[in-house]
Amino acid sequence: MGNMKQIVVIGAGVSGLSVAVQLAEHYYNVANVTLISENVSPNTTGDGSAGLWGPYYCGNTPDHKIVKWSSETHTFFHQLWKNGLGGKIGVCLQPCMRLTTDPNGYPEPAWKEIVFGCQKIQEPELKRLSNEHGRSYTGGYHFATFTCEPSGLLPYLFNRFIAVGGKFVASKVRNFDEIILNRPVDLIVNCSGLGSLELASDKAVLPIRGQVARVSAPWIYEVILDDSDDGNYIIPNCETVILGGTHQMNDFNRNVKRDDSRFIFDGCERMLPSLRNASVTNEWVGLRPGRDSVRLEMEHYRSDDQKGSVPIIHNYGHGGCGVTLCWGCAKEVVEISSTLGWSKSSTSKL
Numbered sequence: 223m224g225n226m227k228q229i230v231v232i233g234a235g236v237s238g239l240s241v242a243v244q245l246a247e248h249y250y251n252v253a254n255v256t257l258i259s260e261n262v263s264p265n266t267t268g269d270g271s272a273g274l275w276g277p278y279y280c281g282n283t284p285d286h287k288i289v290k291w292s293s294e295t296h297t298f299f300h301q302l303w304k305n306g307l308g309g310k311i312g313v314c315l316q317p318c319m320r321l322t323t324d325p326n327g328y329p330e331p332a333w334k335e336i337v338f339g340c341q342k343i344q345e346p347e348l349k350r351l352s353n354e355h356g357r358s359y360t361g362g363y364h365f366a367t368f369t370c371e372p373s374g375l376l377p378y379l380f381n382r383f384i385a386v387g388g389k390f391v392a393s394k395v396r397n398f399d400e401i402i403l404n405r406p407v408d409l410i411v412n413c414s415g416l417g418s419l420e421l422a423s424d425k426a427v428l429p430i431r432g433q434v435a436r437v438s439a440p441w442i443y444e445v446i447l448d449d450s451d452d453g454n455y456i457i458p459n460c461e462t463v464i465l466g467g468t469h470q471m472n473d474f475n476r477n478v479k480r481d482d483s484r485f486i487f488d489g490c491e492r493m494l495p496s497l498r499n500a501s502v503t504n505e506w507v508g509l510r511p512g513r514d515s516v517r518l519e520m521e522h523y524r525s526d527d528q529k530g531s532v533p534i535i536h537n538y539g540h541g542g543c544g545v546t547l548c549w550g551c552a553k554e555v556v557e558i559s560s561t562l563g564w565s566k567s568s569t570s571k572l
């Protein structure tokens with residue numbers, strides 16, 4: 223079709239793949255979608271993440287946005303889990319505890335109604351957990367929610383994108399002009415995560431370094447997250463259990479640090495002593511794409527020489543909850559794109 227619109231999505235992490243899938247399905251027969259990325263799975267941030275549904279380190283992004291985006295992702299994980307794909311991708315429904323030692327206790331979470339059966343942990347139980355974990359908890363919530371194995375989710379999204387006619391190009395984009403001056407393009411979606419520090423010249427973007435370990439401990443089937451500044455977390459996925467973790471602001475170091483390993487293993491073993499018997503599968507460091515708040519908005523961009531212009535929808539800066547927000551943010555990208563007035567395909571794949 224000669225008059226097809228041309229969309230370029232930059233970045234094949236969990237954010238870019240979710241966007242690429244939803245745009246390609248929504249604009250089937252209306253637009254060609256090309257995904258351009260320097261790295262793909264298994265070399266993106268999401269690949270090493272714990273894959274837990276749960277808002278965590280997302281800056282000052284307003285609660286109502288976090289609730290909207292994360293609840294749409296929760297529904298997506300629930301559908302995958304229900305319809306049988308969950309087993310293939312690695313979506314598990316698990317009991318989960320989030321605790322704190324903060325003197326102010328644990329404020330009622332904005333996401334309380336999204337997860338299943340969320341209850342405040344009462345005093346006697348808090349005391350028991352404090353004794354058991356060697357901590358002085360002041361509050362917490364327990365509920366059931368999903369983990370979604372990123373090493374399963376990312377290839378699933380990639381294959382779903384290709385199946386609907388999406389094109390992939392492995393390349394680094396140096397600047398937006400490079401795209402708009404070299405090809406016909408009607409819309410760019412920027413999902414480059416930490417790459418937006420350079421690509422979008424956004425000085426608000428910063429790495430939040432996260433070191434984790436993966437261990438084999440199939441007897442553990444409960445998520446325990448100590449949200450205190452010096453807290454650890456234990457997050458079982460289908461294959462391994464993720465032990466965490468650090469969140470070091472503005473630290474670009476991708477090497478495993480011995481001190482951090484000690485903090486992780488000591489802290490997690492204090493919570494669950496049986497972890498001493500777990501064999502370590504690997505240790506990994508990822509850089510969360512931090513920002514004071516998630517950037518999800520449209521900009522009307524002009525090339526430096528003023529010869530070209532194009533709408534760019536930015537979708538980056540998801541910090542420690544990019545997996546949790548991925549599907550909902552992608553849905554909002556589609557909503558924003560509809561203001562461009564393209565007619566949706568009558569043979570949409572959705």
Ligand SMILES: Cc1cc2nc3c(=O)[nH]c(=O)nc-3n(C[C@H](O)[C@H](O)[C@H](O)COP(=O)(O)OP(=O)(O)OC[C@H]3O[C@@H](n4cnc5c(N)ncnc54)[C@H](O)[C@@H]3O)c2cc1C
Pocket residue numbers: 232233234235236237238258259260261262266267268269270271272273274275276393394395396413414415416417418421431432433434467507508509510511538539540541542543544545546547
């Ligand atoms: C230790 C750790 C644990 C985590 N656990 C969880 C969790 O349990 N739950 C949760 O929700 N989140 C978790 N996260 C956070 C989550 O992993 C990230 O928020 C998410 O992966 C960000 O995805 P993204 O697609 O926005 O960015 P990325 O995954 O970083 O992808 C960016 C993509 O853009 C590409 N790119 C960048 N610049 C350019 C360029 N100039 N040209 C072309 N391509 C470019 C990159 O190659 C890459 O493919 C965790 C993170 C870490 C580090």
